[in-house]
């Protein structure tokens with residue numbers, strides 16, 4: 531267990547921070563959430579934690595670590611070594627890594643950015659994001675056919691990394707109705723012990 535309370539810098543509506551909070555909770559680790567909205571992220575103090583100004587960042591004793599997927603890997607290896615959250619064997623680890631890359635790639639630039647454009651007025655090409663979202667969600671729906679989890683027979687950090695921006699895709703105008711297998715997987719993640727939802731964003735896009 532953690533010797534000290536882990537500090538998580540994030541915001542309530544950041545899916546990148548949400549995935550970290552999910553693993554902290556599921557591993558039963560003591561943590562303190564520190565809100566870091568845009569104004570804070572631009573401060574000199576925050577830039578000492580992460581020079582590129584992004585959340586999430588964790589502080590764990592002397593360690594300062596940024597990047598949601600890097601943090602998931604760290605927490606799993608540091609606090610749950612040998613557990614099923616992150617397999618040790620070559621193929622198992624590579625399967626998880628593949629989905630961490632999809633979370634940071636197609637999911638972020640598809641449903642993730644579609645939500646940023648719709649909810650937070652971040653400039654971007656909503657049509658291009660919707661196209662990326664459609665491709666990756668269709669792929670995930672097919673991949674999950676006959677499987678319960680993305681990368682293994684059990685939940686791994688891959689499922690947590692991919693969950694938040696897929697679950698909140700409708701907030702970016704990306705519908706999930708045509709992906710029943712994907713929606714069943716979302717429900718399985720939500721049924722995991724200690725799951726906590728990310729709050730809904732304020733502007734409805736899809737009824």
Ligand SMILES: N[C@@H](CCC(=O)N[C@@H](CS)C(=O)NCC(=O)O)C(=O)O
Nearest residue numbers: 544545546583584585586597598599
């Ligand atoms: N690769 C990073 C991306 C994190 C990210 O994009 N965070 C957003 C909030 S969800 C952020 O801090 N944006 C502010 C910025 O990029 O300046 C990760 O996985 O943690």
